[in-house]
Amino acid sequence: MSFISRGFRGRDQVEAPPERVPPGQYVTRDFPVLSAGPTPRISLGDWRFTLSDVGGLLRSWSWPEFTSLQTETVAADIHCVTKWSKLDTTWTGVSLDTLLADVADPGSQALFHSYGGYTTNLPLADVTGGKAWVAFEYEGDPLSPAHGGPARLLVPHLYFWKSAKWVNGVMLSTVDRPGFWESYGYNNYGDPWLEQRYAGD
Ligand SMILES: Nc1nc2c(c(=O)[nH]1)N[C@H]1C(S)=C(S)[C@@H](COP(=O)(O)O)O[C@H]1N2
């Protein structure tokens, strides 16, 4: 007999309405930090967010320019592939719809890149239509470096590895190229409701 039964909930695990919890996930009150490398420190004076395509740079924003764009405050549940979910998180940032508004021919794929070298790929349709933001506040405060500050991508409907921390730009393309975890065997798409954790799921 196992000492820790299936129904055991540790101190930091909380009960939640089942319809809000994707298969195989548990809900935590904590906000774990998951980073594949060291936390890059970026001064706001140096920070930039760039929009590019195969032809090169389309546009870039400095921190004052970026934070002067129209912002949205979003409530979302987030789901990490390591099986924790966190409900009712609140973020403020700029919608990708706002960033891409003037792009005539955005293609079909988006490859996000970050300070430190992290990348993640998503279909353009998953970052437009009110589904993705570049967030710079969490629960009303500036986003902490550990959680991706100055700014991170937020794509709550996919596993949280798609939400690139320290994001500094997006490359638009018609060709889908795997990002960092996607090239190490994680699922190319990562729908938590379909439990698309690894390649072949
Ligand atoms: N740049 C960068 N972004 C990243 C990661 C990373 O290692 N580097 N890890 C991803 C993974 S696997 C998860 S679960 C979340 C974790 O975000 P958190 O540390 O704020 O909880 O960030 C994602 N974004």
Ligand SMILES: [Mo]
């Ligand atoms: Mo993750």
